[in-house]
Amino acid sequence: xxxxxxxxxxxxxxxxxxxxxxxxxxxxxxxxxxxxxxxxxxxxxxxxxxxxxxxxxxxxxxxxxxxxxxxxxxxxxxxxxxxxxxxxxxxxxxxxxxxxxxxxxxxxxxxxxxxxxxxxxxxxxxxxxxxxxxxxxxxxxxxxxxxxxxxxxxxxxxxxxxxxxxxxxxxxxxxxxxxxxxxxxxxxxxxxxxxxxxxxxxxxxxxxxxxxxxxxxxxxxxxxxxxxxxxxxxxxxxxxxxxxxxxxxxxxxxxxxxxxxxxxxxxxxxxxxxxxxxxxxxxxxxxxxxxxxxxxxxxxxxxxxxxxxxxxxxxxxxxxxxxxxxxxxxxxxxxxxxxxxxxxxxxxxxxxxxxxxxxxxxxxxxxxxxxxxxxxxxxxxxxxxxxxxxx
Numbered sequence: 001x002x003x004x005x006x007x008x009x010x011x012x013x014x015x016x017x018x019x020x021x022x023x024x025x026x027x028x029x030x031x032x033x034x035x036x037x038x039x040x041x042x043x044x045x046x047x048x049x050x051x052x053x054x055x056x057x058x059x060x061x062x063x064x065x066x067x068x069x070x071x072x073x074x075x076x077x078x079x080x081x082x083x084x085x086x087x088x089x090x091x092x093x094x095x096x097x098x099x100x101x102x103x104x105x106x107x108x109x110x111x112x113x114x115x116x117x118x119x120x121x122x123x124x125x126x127x128x129x130x131x132x133x134x135x136x137x138x139x140x141x142x143x144x145x146x147x148x149x150x151x152x153x154x155x156x157x158x159x160x161x162x163x164x165x166x167x168x169x170x171x172x173x174x175x176x177x178x179x180x181x182x183x184x185x186x187x188x189x190x191x192x193x194x195x196x197x198x199x200x201x202x203x204x205x206x207x208x209x210x211x212x213x214x215x216x217x218x219x220x221x222x223x224x225x226x227x228x229x230x231x232x233x234x235x236x237x238x239x240x241x242x243x244x245x246x247x248x249x250x251x252x253x254x255x256x257x258x259x260x261x262x263x264x265x266x267x268x269x270x271x272x273x274x275x276x277x278x279x280x281x282x283x284x285x286x287x288x289x290x291x292x293x294x295x296x297x298x299x300x301x302x303x304x305x306x307x308x309x310x311x312x313x314x315x316x317x318x319x320x321x322x323x324x325x326x327x328x329x330x331x332x333x334x335x336x337x338x339x340x341x342x343x344x345x346x347x348x349x350x351x352x353x354x355x356x357x358x359x360x361x362x363x364x365x366x367x368x369x370x371x372x373x374x375x376x377x378x379x380x381x382x383x384x385x386x387x388x389x390x391x
Contacts, residue, residue, distance in 0.1 A: 023295065023302055024236045025264070025280070032344050033292045033305035033314060040371035042349045044356070044364045045086040055080065057331040057363045060202065063319035064116045067136060068365060070329065071112045079112055079121055081136065086365065092138045094123045115155045116206050124153065131183070144183040148172055154204035154211050160186070162211060162224060164203035168194055175215070176229065189229060194247040196254050205270055205319075214269040221269045221278075233276060233295075237264050240282070259285045270320035274298060275370055277326065279316035292317075298372045313338040314366075325367040332360040 047055055055070055062069040067089075068082040078093040111124040120141060121134045129149055133141040146153075151166035163177040174188040201216030210225035212232075219235040240262050246254050262284030270277040276295040281288060290307035292314070307314060313334040319327040335357050339346045346354075349368075357364075 020230075020232050021295075022234045022236055023278075023293065025238065025291075025293070025304065027238070029289075029291065029306050030304045031306070033307050034338060034350065035345050035347060036292075036294070036303065036305055038294060038296070038303060038370045038372070039347060039349050039368055041369040042353055042366070043369075044353055044366045045082075045084065046360055046364050047082055047086045047088075047362050049080075049088060049362055052361055055329075055363050057315065057329050057334070059329065060112070061318040061327075061329045062112075062114045063321070063327055064114055064119075064206075069112075069114055069121060073110050079123065081121075081138075082365075090138045092121050092123070092134045094125060094132055111150065111152065113152075113154050113204070114206070117155070117157045118159075120155075122153075122155070124150065144181075146179070146183045147185065148177065151200040152203040154206065156211055156224065157209065158226075160227075162204065162213070164213070164215070166201070166216075167192075167196060167199040176213075178227070187227075192247075195250060196247060201265075202268075205268070207271065208322075212269050212271060214266045216267075217263065217265050219264070219266075221266070232271070233269075233278075235264070235266070235278070235280075240264060259283070268316040268318075270317060270326075272320050272322055272324065274324050274372060275320065277317055277320055290315075294370065296372050296374075298374045301373075308338060308341070308344070311337045311341070321367075324370045326370065328366045328368070329363055330366045331363050332357045335366075 049055060054072070060071050066084050070080045070082070072078055072080065076091070076093065078091045080091050081089045083089055110126055113122050114120065115122060115133070119136050121136065122131050123134070124131050126149070128145065130143055130145045131153070132143045135141055146163065148163060148165055148169065148171045150163040152164045153161055155161050159181045161179040161183060163179065165172055165175050165177065167175070172188070173191050175190040175192060177185055178187040178189070179185050199216055203213055203215060205212040210223045212221065213224050213229070214221040219237060219241070220231050221233050223230050223232050242258060242261065242263060246258060249257065262282060265281045265283070266278060267281060268277070268279040274297055276297065278293040280291045280293060282291070288309050290309050290312065292305045292307060294303045294305070295301070296303065311334050313330060314328050317326040317328055321327065338344060339350065339354065
């Protein structure tokens with residue numbers, strides 16, 4: 001995993017240099033995420049799978065309305081599709097022809113995404129740099145090829161692909177590529193010359209009318225809409241903003257300096273009309289810290305919460321719904337550890353799931369509904385107004 005800690009993004013080498021909103025990440029940090037004052041309701045869906053270990057909490061999940069898609073890139077190399085009740089609807093696997101009896105009969109789709117605009121699941125095959133498109137029911141639609149190996153990819157509402165190539169890709173100096181419906185490159189963006197070792201990471205999230213885009217070790221996140229890449233938020237890491245000259249150091253020297261200084265990495269960026277969400281890691285030679293950052297767009301307040309890295313019960317949120325629900329894939333065992341720890345206060349919202357969690361072994365879909373303080377103020381105002389007229 002050394003590839004993820006050798007370099008950092010310098011966000012000025014892009015076509016647009018000013019983000020819409022600056023977010024300061026100060027120290028000391030706030031309370032544990034489970035104690036957030038923004039948590040309004042908690043609900044869960046148990047995944048109905050017979051075999052324990054089929055789904056693990058660190059697998060990548062995509063959410064589209066009434067469908068949950070989870071990629072198992074460890075054993076089966078398949079995407080499991082569940083409905084809102086946790087029922088397994090079907091699995092989507094990319095087969096390949098066996099060359100001998102000892103060879104596996106599956107390819108290696110280490111990356112996947114969904115196309116919610118056309119209801120497609122897309123599996124990337126590293127062996128021939130191709131994407132196979134499947135309907136949600138698992139029927140094959142078509143296959144296309146890319147010229148470059150993507151760190152991550154996503155398809156926009158116009159049918160174009162956006163490819164994030166990661167750092168120091170030997171095939172191209174550009175980190176962001178745009179292609180047509182068939183994978184032919186139509187534009188190249190975000191050129192960066194660096195001596196750092198290559199990095200890869202998930203980089204895209206679908207929204208109704210645009211794509212959200214971030215880079216693993218970057219501090220600026222973007223919206224991609226109508227062929228434009230516009231910055232939305234810039235994260236200010238204070239003393240942990242890494243200097244430009246790290247890109248000109250040899251890999252080993254850069255590795256040592258970055259780890260001695262400590263660095264942040266962006267694991268997830270989500271946004272809807274009410275909230276923006278970030279999941280960050282902080283790493284140095286001595287420790288690893290996890291943080292959930294929630295921006296309440298109604299009040300323009302930033303809330304920073306820590307996560308117990310030893311338990312990592314929540315890890316990153318996988319989606320943020322229009323109903324202001326953060327969607328997690330979590331292990332009941334880790335949730336029980338967190339709730340039973342002496343250092344965390346368990347709010348009433350979680351008490352409704354405590355008894356049920358003790359009965360479950362397989363990962364669950366956990367939804368945490370967020371509520372802005374402005375909503376409470378409105379509710380209290382309505383309550384006082386009703387009492388006034390009742391009196």
